[in-house]
Structures are given as structure tokens and as C-alpha cells.
Amino acid sequence: MITLAEENYLKAILSISLNEGGKVSTNAIANEIGTSAASVSDMLKKLQEKKLIKYKKYKGVELSESGQNKAINILRKHRLWETFLVNKLGFNWSEVHDVAEQLEHIQSAELIDRLDIFLEHPKFDPHGEPIPTKEGEIPSTNTTPLNELQVNTKGKIMGVSLDEKDFLDYLTKLNITIGTEITLLEKISFDKSLSIKIANTKQHISNDVAKHLLIKIS
Amino acid sequence: MITLAEENYLKAILSISLNEGGKVSTNAIANEIGTSAASVSDMLKKLQEKKLIKYKKYKGVELSESGQNKAINILRKHRLWETFLVNKLGFNWSEVHDVAEQLEHIQSAELIDRLDIFLEHPKFDPHGEPIPTKEGEIPSTNTTPLNELQVNTKGKIMGVSLDEKDFLDYLTKLNITIGTEITLLEKISFDKSLSIKIANTKQHISNDVAKHLLIKIS
């Protein structure tokens, strides 16, 4: 049996290694989960026991084959539930993450299979994030963070890499959502902020915002 | 904060008092939850602390106002989720209880409001059990258990009072479901078993089965 806490650790390790690659540090996990490094150390020992991770003290951690399968399945459930909440229940994309954090732990393979069918096998969640397949594939999306684009490049927003209410509500206020056409007008070297054009309106955003906007160049 | 275990205790107390009325005994709860009487005693003290129950040692327990509200809300969630699983995801009525046991603990009032709308405000769950309203009303159903009917009475099955896979699968095998017209032909005094007629076919069922079939006399 795998506990809810263990599931959250596996998910955190997956999330960090998808973003940063390589071994994951104790502190990175503590930071991601919002817990102490001591608790992480404790838990890593338990996950090691269960062969869900490969862990050498002080040397960082990575998911084992079975740990990775479990983690990806949780990610799949999270994103399918978010899709359900937005597409079927009419939630706003900024409102679904916290509920999905609970729903992702419901244990029933049959439920997820049927949900996937009910949603007509969605490929992306409401934030443009790819939904892992039942087989554990995470389709790679060919996108670039907005802050890495060249000036005068035109593209379309395919997704966001941050799922926090404040951030998503701010995007909505800026008329930014998935599918929005965007042109990068200018990069300010002083603070790395950007001038952009959306629907013929010029706007200014910080680098912190831009780096979480995933663009497909057109 | 209320824990998952506490929620299950409140639900068990509600369920027992709906069936039997009056104070609920420690053993009845232990039996319902499948735990020891000692654990129940422990937990009753905690629920008392939180003013969710009225409890005098050795004298049994009843829900407080706030405990009852909480318990009814869990029942509402359970039955709405079961309705979702059957009506939207195509599960069989015998397959949904265990998953609903998990889903009923998801914390989000908004989610349940929207689910209720999505399901078009269902009044009954897939087992014919009434779904409590948001205000906490449990609509009473004017039905009689089949084993309490007079011989030669005709009626319609409005619901079942037991939600176990074996039982429901057996009913399906007998062509019994909600809405089925049924006539009570004979009561065997020796073992209290019953002869019944369904769709012009004569069948024989035990008292144990009959008592969980809720009939509206026609």
C-alpha cells in the first residue's frame, strides 16, 4: 500500500526532476512540499525501503521505475480531473488546482479510464500541460518560454508552467489565455521585463510572468 | 479541522440512527465501521471534545446539531458522486459504492454545488436512496420493505436499503432493478422466504433479500 503522503513525495520528486533534471535534493523536495528537510529525510528512507526511489544519503534521489510509474499516474489523474472540473463543471482554470490535489489520490483505475473516455481522451489540461497517457508517456510540447524568445517574434500561447490562482487570475486580467496570439516587442535589460502585443494592445509584463508562458512560434 | 476518520464515525452514527433511531451504542459503531470497541471509545471522546456528538459514558451517543449537519453533508456527497458515476461515467449500480466512499471526503463546497447542477439536481441516487438537499433535508420516501407487505400486494421497487456488490449483482440476475413491478405471491412461514412475480415470472427470494427491497404499493 502507498499512503497519501508517499504519493505526494513521489509527485514532488517527479515534478522537480522534470523541471531540473538529474538527482533531486532533500531541500528541493522540502521546499516543493512545504515541509522540513528532516521530514524529507525520514520519508526518503521509507520510500527507499519500498523501492520507489534510488537514494544514497547526501547524494540526492531519483525515482525508480515503479516510483516513476506511480508518480506519472498521479500526474495523469491530476490533469484529467482538472480537465473535468473546467470542461464539465464550468470551473475557471485558476480554481481547479487545489481540488485536483485531493482528487488525484482517489484509488480506482476503472474510474480514471472512464473519466478519460468521458472527456474524450484529452491531450492537454486547462493549463496547456500535457496529460500523460495510460501507458505513462508524457507527450513533449514544442514550446519556448516567452522570456527566451527573440524580439519581434510572433507566437501563440500553448500553455503555462505555473498553476497558481494569483498568476492565472492575473493572466486573465491581461486577456492572456491558451491560444492567445502574442508578439514580443521589446526586452528591457535592466529588469528583464517585456513589452508584448496582444490583440493589438501593447502591454508590459515582468520576467517572472513571462518565463511561465509557453509559446509556439508562428 | 475534521479528519477523514472523524468523518467516517459521524457518517456511521448517522447511518445507525437513521436505521434504528435513538442513542447509538459503541458496539454498533464498531460493527458498522469494522473496528474495535476500544477505538470507538477513544474516538467518541475526541468527537465529544469537538462538540460533534452528545455522549455520556456507557449511555450511548447521538449527533449534535453540527455533527448531524456534517454527517448529512457527507451522505449528500456520497450519493451525488454515486449518481455521477452511474449516470455520467456508465458504471453499474453495484460498482460505485467503494469509490464513492473515497470521493465523499473531498473538501470543496463549490465542487458539490457544481456537481449537483451538472447532474440536474437529482433527488435519488442509483440505489433509490434520497439525496439530502444542500440545506440538510433528507426527503422521506413513502416505501415499505417487501417482507412487510401483505400477500397478493402489487407494487413497484423504488430503492434498496443495502449497497453491497454481491446483493446488487444478485438483484440484477433476478431482473430486479429500480422501477421493476413486483407482486408478492406467498410468504413461507418456516423461513420467512417469499414467492414473488416479476414480469410474469415467478421467483423465490429469502427474507434477507426482501427486507432490503423498498416497495411503493400500487
Place this chain on the structure above:
DNA sequence: TTATATTTTTAGAGTAGTCTAAAAATTTAT
């Protein structure tokens, strides 16, 4: 009404997960 059986509570202990403080290991700077 005293004895017996049943029910309920307490006592003591175990597991899972969490925390803070301190020790040990590793990395960075001088």
C-alpha cells in the same frame, strides 16, 4: 438479589507522519 454474561471503558503500546534542535557531511570561500 446475587451471580453470570455482555458491553463499554481504560491502560498500554504500535504505526505513520510531523516537528525542532543538534550533529554530521558536504560545499564554498579564504
Place this chain on the structure above:
DNA sequence: ATAAATTTTTAGACTACTCTAAAAATATAA
């Protein structure tokens, strides 16, 4: 290469929930 800073682990303790065994209370029967 040593010292200082940082990271990670261990130690010890706490909460929530669980259990078995034994004691206390209540119900039933002779």
C-alpha cells in the same frame, strides 16, 4: 588546505489513529 557556510541526517518528541488485554459498568438470569 583550512575555515566557514550550507546541506543533510539523526535524535527525540508530539499528534492522530489503531490495536489487544484487562478492568469497570451494565444487563440478564437463576
